[in-house]
């Protein structure tokens with residue numbers, strides 16, 4: 001069997017009774033030209049172990065395998081899809097492994113044990129997309145060579161935003177402190193079955209060279225949560241609580257980082273937040289010594 005012998009996805013959905021469930025954030029991509037376009041964003045996968053979160057009926061799954069991924073691990077929470085995915089495995093010559101699990105709970109590094117680079121592809125379930133991205137960004141070391149991820153357009157904008165943009169915030173600072181991020185494709189709601197309420201977009205993330213990756217993600221999360229949690233306030237005010245936690249004041253932290261205490265978070269660039277996170281960490285360690 002090969003992929004051309006597989007039934008159309010609409011027939012798979014009908015014959016396996018795979019109607020979309022809202023609780024699992026299910027919006028299916030049935031256009032195989034589009035799924036192929038998304039899979040190609042991963043580049044040459046012939047030596048790679050790919051992982052897909054939420055394969056559902058398997059549109060993107062088929063594309064990843066057809067594009068030549070050496071192997072693919074698909075993590076799906078909803079057991080209804082296992083039969084349809086098994087058929088794709090057969091068509092792929094056994095390159096697909098299916099794991100029924102919540103992707104938030106899996107430790108990918110213990111599952112992806114074959115040789116080769118790791119690449120993540122997913123039409124992410126909207127309800128856990130941001131949490132999964134943060135999990136993959138926190139990983140130390142970053143174990144994947146590229147991530148090709150579909151989000152709601154608004155979330156995609158937040159990942160790639162630059163200082164001064166309306167969407168600039170925690171997610172941009174954390175993502176771009178670890179990766180180079182670009183918005184690669186915008187996808188209209190009508191491309192999905194059933195269509196979601198909003199547009200979607202695919203973001204491609206390439207980890208920065210190791211020496212350029214900012215390592216203390218915990219400190220960066222603490223600082224950006226404070227700074228953007230009250231984004232209309234000056235940093236002197238918005239950082240007061242985070243500074244207090246480190247036994248210091250916002251003014252001292254901002255002075256150590258060479259930043260204007262009267263500025264707002266939205267104008268501070270990524271390097272500025274990294275300097276602040278380092279200053280926060282030093283103060284925090286000193287306060288506990």
Ligand code: SAM
Pocket residue numbers: 024025026027028029030053054055056057058059060061075076077078101102103104123124125126128
């Ligand atoms: N990949 C398919 C496609 O593009 O047509 C389906 C994408 S749909 C947006 C999200 C998929 O993720 C669904 O199949 C859903 O069951 C699955 N899912 C939702 N939450 C999940 C979780 N926490 N872990 C693993 N899979 C999950």
